[in-house]
Amino acid sequence: MPSPFNVAEDPWIPVRIRTDLAADERAELLRALPAAEEGRRCLVGLRTLFTTAHLIADLDLDHPPIESVLRRVLAAITTRVTGLDTGTGDDWLDKRDDALTTGRFTSKTVNAYFDEHAPRFGLHDTPRPFLQDPRLAEECTGVAPPGRLAMNRASGNNPVWGNHTPETMPLTMADAAGWLLAWHGYGPAGMGAVRTHSGRSTKSCKAGPYRCLISYFPHDPNSLFTTLIVSVPAPAAWPTNPGDDHAPWETDTLPDPLHPSAPAGLISLLTGRTSHATLLTPQEDHRQITGCRVAWGTATDLPTAIDPYVVDREKGGPLRADRTRAVFRDLDALLLKHRPGSKIAVRRPTVFDSIADLPPHTLTTLGIRALGWDQDKQDKNFGWYAATTPPVCHYLEERDPDGATALATLRAHTEATASDLYKALATAWHALNPRRKDDERAAFTTPAITRFYALAEPEFWKTAENPAQRPAFKRTAIAVFDTATASMATTVRTMDAVAKARAKLTNPSKRR
Structure with a gap:
């Protein structure tokens, strides 16, 4: 019988291998991923993604909401395995430059991180399954079919909009891992399973923190390693609330759904903010998911926090996704600290505040990856989309104010x-x-x-x-x-x- 699925070890993340590998890199790829080919897509687990990131051109996911949350998770792990979770000011910038100069993640550090938290990356049959709440087994009534987890399927009374697969059809473990991420960030407001916790019994859920929004990430289309390093925002953008700055898989403590904690730093900001709790039901052979529990994960609105990948507005909150709106129309809101002539003051994603400090040869390769899901706060979905700009980050206001103004x-x-x-x-x-x-x-x-x-x-x-x-x-x-x-x-x-x-x-x- 196969062992339980582990997101660190088992392949589930689609990536595309670089096309310009040197001879020694081809040999390394053959050892790490014997079936992988240059320029082709393959699946990797989290550990292999990090140990081979310098051989990978980019992520190659089909669903933008999954990619959006995954990029945040990867940025958090990048922060840990590079030591970018410490330092401030010029010291932190120097540490980032050193990581870029190294050109790859250090296998010893990567392996140490995933070894330390190995049990927490199991998708099921473990006391603390990855991004799930084991308390739901006792606190929830009933088990929903797999279509409840797969957001592109019809479920219950919701209409079909993305996938006509019946809601009762099992999900592969790889697909289930991706949709767990999507629920973590994009779960709708409305009705979930009835959950009873500490005397509170309800099925009413709050909307996820990224629902309806568009996210922007600095992006090198030819180097996943570079993309991951530059996707880590500088310490000035991190929350400073009291508490421990841990990812869900790094702590022994389960979240309190009655009193959600404000993020204490970058790691908890990128990985710990969710309004939903989920728990998967696997087949006995561990190959597929046959059911799930999806319930409220917080009884109150999440504490306010500034996400480093969204355009924030003085009024109306972060910029919402609109499938009819071309990404280039918001380019000056990304390159300039404040968009000129706007009736409502907007502020670019804080991740871009330290991009101008990158070495020129890195900066000139960076474009912007936009990931959006046009939807309402409840359960209506109109369409998701992804777009990648050409290299434009060298036009950032701090680096090229005239170029940024010309683009505006x-x-x-x-x-x-x-x-x-x-x-x-x-x-x-x-x-x-x-x-x-x-x-x-x-x-x-x-x-x-x-x-x-x-x-x-x-x-x-x-x-x-x-x-x-x-x-x-x-x-x-x-x-x-x-x-x-x-x-x-x-x-x-x-x-x-x-x-x-x-x-x-x-x-x-x-x-x-």
């Missing part, structure tokens, strides 16, 4: 053109539908604006790389307008209305 100006130019396009489309729609309600207009204008940004994005990056080139945003807007209104212009009257609206784009004097 270019972004504003794009937004202004989109605004003109919207006004032209709205004018045409109202001329032909004078008696219809404004809220019906969105069904016509929104797809067109979304298409404009999709077409404008390549032009944006092309212009960013060659500032002397004049962007063709206006020409793109006119093409989108013509496509959107083609079915309208069928009579002399409608052609005249469309032509007058089109003039708002083609004739500068009539733009306003």
